[in-house]
Structure formats: structure tokens, C-alpha cells
Amino acid sequence: MSTTPTGTISRRRFGLLAGAGFATLALPTYLRAQDKAKVVIIGGGAGGATAAKYLAKDSKGALDVTLIEDNDTFTTCFFSNLYLGGYRDFASITHGYDALVSAYGIRKVTGMAMSVDRAAKTVTMADGAVVPYDRLVLSPGIDMVYDSVPGYSEEAAQTAPHAWKAGPQTELLKAKLDALTDGQNIVMVAPPNPYRCPPGPYERVSMMAHVLKSKGYSQSKIFVIDPKPQFSKQALFQEGWEKHYPGMVEWYGPDVHGGIQSIDVAAGTVETDLDTFEGALLNIIPAQKAGAIATAAGVAGETGFCPIDAASMRSTMDEAIFVIGDASIAGDMPKSGFSANSQAKVAAMNIRADLTDSKAFPAKYSNTCWSLIETDDGVKVGALYEPKDGKITSVEGFVSQTGEDAALRKATYEESIGWYDGIVADMFS
The missing domain is CATH 3.50.50.60 (FAD/NAD(P)-binding domain)
Structure with missing residues (x-):
């Protein structure tokens, strides 16, 4: 992402801008360990991993953060087409959670979340374990119809x-x-x-x-x-x-x-x-529809996806639950890894405001989707978004044009590589 939609992205710049946009001015309250508010995130993809990291990192130990994901590693859908095309190997699109656990003290639970008791504020796992929460983030991605x-x-x-x-x-x-x-x-x-x-x-x-x-x-x-x-x-x-x-x-x-x-x-x-x-x-x-846990939690609407408050990513059906990424109804934002990463930071900021004395700033979102057509022939589309009239609305957009020269298309592809390196570092390290 960039300060202007047409700017390029490097791994370093992505990390700097991604963090800066949602920083809080006030330091959170430092609670005793036994008094820590509990935040549970279900789904360890672009939305869930980002939310877990920024909740733990920016609360500076004030929150007890648990990430529930039924896999030991995460394979990105974004760039998986480049694996199909032979431009990347499978290992390069597969990432682990060790750094989140060691660097930020996030508790990683490997298993399937089966149900949510919204009255009791608990998640029940497939093995019968019960995980309590004060705030719940659902980032379950999609299920197939x-x-x-x-x-x-x-x-x-x-x-x-x-x-x-x-x-x-x-x-x-x-x-x-x-x-x-x-x-x-x-x-x-x-x-x-x-x-x-x-x-x-x-x-x-x-x-x-x-x-x-x-x-x-x-x-x-x-x-x-x-x-x-x-x-x-x-x-x-x-x-x-x-x-x-x-x-x-x-x-x-x-x-x-x-x-x-x-x-x-x-x-x-x-x-x-x-x-x-x-x-x-x-x-x-x-x-497609929202991942099954969203329906089990009772926060999916008639469309199969989850309505949210555009200013916070909070579920409109339960103020203690936030829904991010592909499972959400995010207005003009497409369902993409970049969108999920952007939404996760807004949700994390608002959860910290709920549970600590940190401040929530007006939400701003961004997305870019790159595509490779042939070697060094990359194209992109994207936008900046803000909450308007109850929905997430595009306020400034851009798209590659037909007839562009080869040098520009190559630069667009190279920009996408820098973005990928940047976003996976932002998610998992």
C-alpha cells in the first residue's frame, strides 16, 4: 500500500505503512496477568494472523491473545496461481506460526473450532475443550457451496x-x-x-x-x-x-x-x-459462503456472509464479535488477502479501544490485487476505502490500462513480489 494509489510497494515500505496507519497515541493499561482481557481469533490466514499479531504487539502484553487454526501452517491463496504456473514452489507460499508465538506471546491452538456460545462468551473445540473470550475475531475464510x-x-x-x-x-x-x-x-x-x-x-x-x-x-x-x-x-x-x-x-x-x-x-x-x-x-x-464457524456462531446473514459495522469490522449481530476477511460483507472491498490484512488492523485497533484505554481512530482501508498474465506481464487493480453511509466505500481507485508498455508491466509484477514478501512478513513475523 502507498500514500498514493499509483505508488509502488517494497517489503520494507509495506511494513512501515501498514503499522503506522493504525498506531494508537495512548499506551494501553497494563493489567496483571490474571486480569488480562481475553481475545480469541478463529482462523490463521491473512486476517486472523494479522489480527493476532497486532493485538498482541500493540497492546504490549495487556491482552491474552489466542489464535485458533486447524492447520500447523498456512498456504496463501494469493500467489497460488504462480505456483500453478511454475513461477514459485509450494514451500514459498506456505508459512508457519512460530514467530507469532515466540515474538509476541500469542497462544496458538491447533484444532477445529466447532461452536460459539455467545451468551457465555466461549468457543468449543472439536476435542471438547472450551476457550473463553472477552472479544472474538472470526476470520474463517470461505466454505464452498x-x-x-x-x-x-x-x-x-x-x-x-x-x-x-x-x-x-x-x-x-x-x-x-x-x-x-x-x-x-x-x-x-x-x-x-x-x-x-x-x-x-x-x-x-x-x-x-x-x-x-x-x-x-x-x-x-x-x-x-x-x-x-x-x-x-x-x-x-x-x-x-x-x-x-x-x-x-x-x-x-x-x-x-x-x-x-x-x-x-x-x-x-x-x-x-x-x-x-x-x-x-x-x-x-x-x-462460496463464510466459513462454517460464522454460521455456527449465528453471525452470518441470509447471503451466507457476515454483516459488519463499516467503521470497526464489528459484527452487527454481536458487539463482542468482529468478522474480518472473506467471511465479511465489506461493502466495496473485494475478498482478498490484502483486504483481510487491512481489515484486521482496524478490528485490532477497535478491540484494543474496547479492552484497554487506547484510542480508536477513524477507519481507513486499502487493497490491491495483482495478476500475472505471462512472464513479466503483471497488471493490478486497487482502491482506498472509508466508511460512508454505513458501508465500506471506495474513495479512490486505480487499474492497469490496456496497451501499457512492457517495462511498466514488468515493474507491476516486481511490485507484486515486494508486496507478497511484505505482507507475509507483516502476518507471520
Whole structure:
């Protein structure tokens, strides 16, 4: 992030600006250990890890901070497409929690949170353990609505991976992509709005095409069956596909394909009103909703996502609960790792104001989404946001333009690398 939307980001600058924007002027009250207020965070991704770190660090020991995450490590969805494209290895997008524990005294609980008793202010774990809280932060990411695509299921995802939760699904998709031979096709079913990482499916298409092209495959095609009439950075992606992968990528919107009737993962087919598309690799990305714990806690609305107060990220259904990241209804902000990191700092600031004598300042949010189309051909879209009229509203935006020269596109890609290094350091160290 930068003081102006068009500025570049280095790892050092990201860390400095990320911390400075939400610093408090007043030092928090120093409580005796047995009197510490308890903050529990569920979900250790871009939102949850950031919230845990800033709560512990900026309260200077005044808060008892517990981070609940059912995995020992976290694999970022952002940059997972670059792993698919062969630009990064899997280890480079996987990160641990040791530094959060050792440097900030955060208690890391590895396990699954199953339920929340809002009256008692407790979280019950899968093993029956009960964790009390004074404030609860929910950052559970997304769950898949498998039946939003006729014929798809959690079991079918083992054959036709969605890979929209990074980890084993990402590795499965990579293995299937790498196993294709020339002439074998890929069929992607893109997700409906709202979903995690709006440009993500189309960057993935680009990375898949890069792999096919780099192997010299001239007979394979990628068919994109999209329930949306338009998508993020569409002109940029379509320009890039025509430039780098001519004739390889075919995108079909709903006005052309007419609707998805069914998929058959065993046969490798996606049937639409227009035609039946066949692929040796099906990448099915269904509709999404907030992670299950949000529903279990009773803070998800009819949309499946969680309404929040735009000025604080506090749940509108429970003043002791904050919801950040993909699970929240965050107005104009997209569901992205950058957004979750930004929202976590606002939530942490307001929790410290609740539980100590520190001051909460007016919320400011930011986001940028970078995408790689081909080697050194990077594009971006982003904005600055503020609470307005009860929602998080974009107040200044920017987007790459078609026809940009190669040097600018390379600089945009290099900027994204600096941002990635910066945000994972901000989250985990």
C-alpha cells in the first residue's frame, strides 16, 4: 500500500505503512496477568494472523491473545496461481506460526473450532475443550457451496478440484495440469459473485495457458464457462490472452452458454444450453459462503456472509464479535488477502479501544490485487476505502490500462513480489 494509489510497494515500505496507519497515541493499561482481557481469533490466514499479531504487539502484553487454526501452517491463496504456473514452489507460499508465538506471546491452538456460545462468551473445540473470550475475531475464510454447480460435490472435488482453498487442492490441481498432454483440454467453471479474489480465476487461466504454451502444446484449449456477464480486469486479461496465447482461451458468458445444466467429473464434461464441453482437466469453482464457524456462531446473514459495522469490522449481530476477511460483507472491498490484512488492523485497533484505554481512530482501508498474465506481464487493480453511509466505500481507485508498455508491466509484477514478501512478513513475523 502507498500514500498514493499509483505508488509502488517494497517489503520494507509495506511494513512501515501498514503499522503506522493504525498506531494508537495512548499506551494501553497494563493489567496483571490474571486480569488480562481475553481475545480469541478463529482462523490463521491473512486476517486472523494479522489480527493476532497486532493485538498482541500493540497492546504490549495487556491482552491474552489466542489464535485458533486447524492447520500447523498456512498456504496463501494469493500467489497460488504462480505456483500453478511454475513461477514459485509450494514451500514459498506456505508459512508457519512460530514467530507469532515466540515474538509476541500469542497462544496458538491447533484444532477445529466447532461452536460459539455467545451468551457465555466461549468457543468449543472439536476435542471438547472450551476457550473463553472477552472479544472474538472470526476470520474463517470461505466454505464452498458445492451444489451451486449441478453435479458437483465435495467428493467430486477430488477429481475436479476447485483449489479455491490453498493447500492439498492446489497441489492436486497442479499435478493434474502438469499431467496433460497436447490436445487435452481444460474446462473451468468460474464462480458467481461474491467470491474470493475477483481476478483469481482469470489469472489462473493465464497460468494454465502459460504451462501449456511452455510445453509447446498447440492443440489444447481452455474453455471458461462463466455465470457472470463480466469479470474483474476483463479487458486486460482478454488483451493478454490474445497477445500471449492466441486461440487457446475461449471465454463464454451466460448470454452465450445459456446456463450450466450439469457436470460429470468422471466423463470430464460440462453441459450447458449451448454445448457440452469436454476436458481432461475440470476446474470447478462453485459459489462460496463464510466459513462454517460464522454460521455456527449465528453471525452470518441470509447471503451466507457476515454483516459488519463499516467503521470497526464489528459484527452487527454481536458487539463482542468482529468478522474480518472473506467471511465479511465489506461493502466495496473485494475478498482478498490484502483486504483481510487491512481489515484486521482496524478490528485490532477497535478491540484494543474496547479492552484497554487506547484510542480508536477513524477507519481507513486499502487493497490491491495483482495478476500475472505471462512472464513479466503483471497488471493490478486497487482502491482506498472509508466508511460512508454505513458501508465500506471506495474513495479512490486505480487499474492497469490496456496497451501499457512492457517495462511498466514488468515493474507491476516486481511490485507484486515486494508486496507478497511484505505482507507475509507483516502476518507471520
